[in-house]
Amino acid sequence: MKITIAYIEEPPFGWTGHDGLPTGADVELAEVVLRAIGYTQIHCQRVTFEELLPGAAGGRWNMNVPIFITTERSETVDFSAPVWAAGDGFVVAADNPKGLDSYAAVARREDARLGVIPGTVQQASALEAGVRDTQIFPFARQDEAIEALLVGRIDAYAATALGNRAIADRVGHDRVAAVANVAGASAPLGAFSFSKNNTVLRDAVNAELHRYLGSADHRQRMATYGFTNDEIDPVLTR
Structure with a gap:
């Protein structure tokens, strides 16, 4: 059985290793689940974030790595059971000269x-908190945003x-710092996504997720990527 999943460059969730092969927590979870339900040939296709939803919805591939579940996105794709909870934060220069630790802090300056x-969801959260359009700088890929931060074109990157x-x-803690969003609400949930016509795959993945998550x-697998019980336990009661 063959299947294609789409992933994006966003460590530790997914990225392309030095050997050219996809790796990461979401990629590994997908492979474990898909092999458990009988898939023997799993192809991982690297895409940009903006390609994920239309690609899965249009049948260009079978399944996306987890992204945040939103009502708007649910109109385009079907989501699996949640697989992690992840709150927002910023990457800033190591000394964080503008003291940015929340979207409200960005809006104030x-x-x-x-x-x-x-x-x-980070872009939406920023706008809801009052950050102006003129303060928001879009990037197609994470590495482009981090490079802009390092050369001073932006003051913070939200993810x-x-x-x-x-x-x-x-990148190095002498160059950048990770700052949790101190004003953030409860961590939103992420899940795999599928075409609305692919309910058989969705249901099979869900059955295995309910068996496997929290084991x-x-x-152990997720811990190697920095995941803790804080990211895992919130999805186990759903």
Whole structure:
């Protein structure tokens, strides 16, 4: 059985390793679940964030790696059971000279410039908190946003707090810092997504997720990517 899943460059959730092969927590979880339900040939296709929803909905591939569940996105694709909870945060320069630790802090400073990936929940949260359109700088890929931060074109990059910790580890804590969004609400949930015509695959994935999530093997695998019980336990009661 063959299947194609789409992933994006967003460590520790997913990225392309030095060997050219896809890796990451979401990629590994997908492979474990899909092999358990009988898929023997799993192809991972790297795409941009903006391609994820239309690609899955249009049948260009079978399944997306997890992204945040929203009502708007649910109109385009079907989501699996949630697989993690992840709150927001920023990557900033190591000394964080403008003191940016929340979307409200960005909104209070007209000179603060926030990098986002268009269409993400972080962009929506920033706008809801009063950040001006003129303060928001869009980037197609995470690496482009981090490069802009390093050269001073933006003051902060908004993504998941978990992912931002991985960025800081990779880039160096002497250059950047990961700052949790202190004004954030409860962490939103992420899940795999599928075409609305692909209910058979969705239901099979869900059945395996309900069996596997929270197991010792699952926790051990996710821990290697920096996931803690804080990211895992909120999805186990759903």
